[in-house]
Amino acid sequence: MKKLIKFLPVVMIAAVLTSCNSVKVAADYDKQVDFNTYKTFAFFKTGIDKAEISDLDKRRILRAIEAELFAKGLIKSENPDMLVSIFTKSQQRVDIYNNNWGWGGWGWGGFGWGGFGPGWGGFGPGFGWNNQPLVSTTNEGTLFIDFIDANKKELVWQGSGTGYLPSKMEKKDERIKEFVSKMMEKYPPGMNK
Structure with a gap:
């Protein structure tokens, strides 16, 4: 039992980090539309200009979308x-895990066992309650990709991807490609059944 209690914080941290790495995707579409047509x-500049992200990130997203559409056989056209x-939403996610179990800290006195002196947590580490919560802060973002019928000017498909956003430039390219790739697995509708 003591070994289980000792490793629970490690398991919790791993679960937090793993959950941050996944991208949750969804798609919605007009069932009356024949997507084979x-x-x-082309990119809808008016809509893209309204996205509240840096121009660098916009270009990363647009390149990733373009590559996915080319791979599906679509052609860029005037x-x-x-x-x-596209449009985006972001929020800071704060996760707080109360860690009210495990090995205690340093302390003096008391009765029982532990550390260099008598007592629960005598001078040295002893068994007790750790009241310090584990706090994890991440930036979570949602990317929306809209496909609009150019003739009707109607939204026909929308994909969304939500997940952790890295701050390091090297990781952004890969993460954005992952967001777009996972969303585009759902286009055209019905192909992934």
């Missing part, structure tokens, strides 16, 4: 069938 696309827009 969309062969060409006279497109479909317009592509």
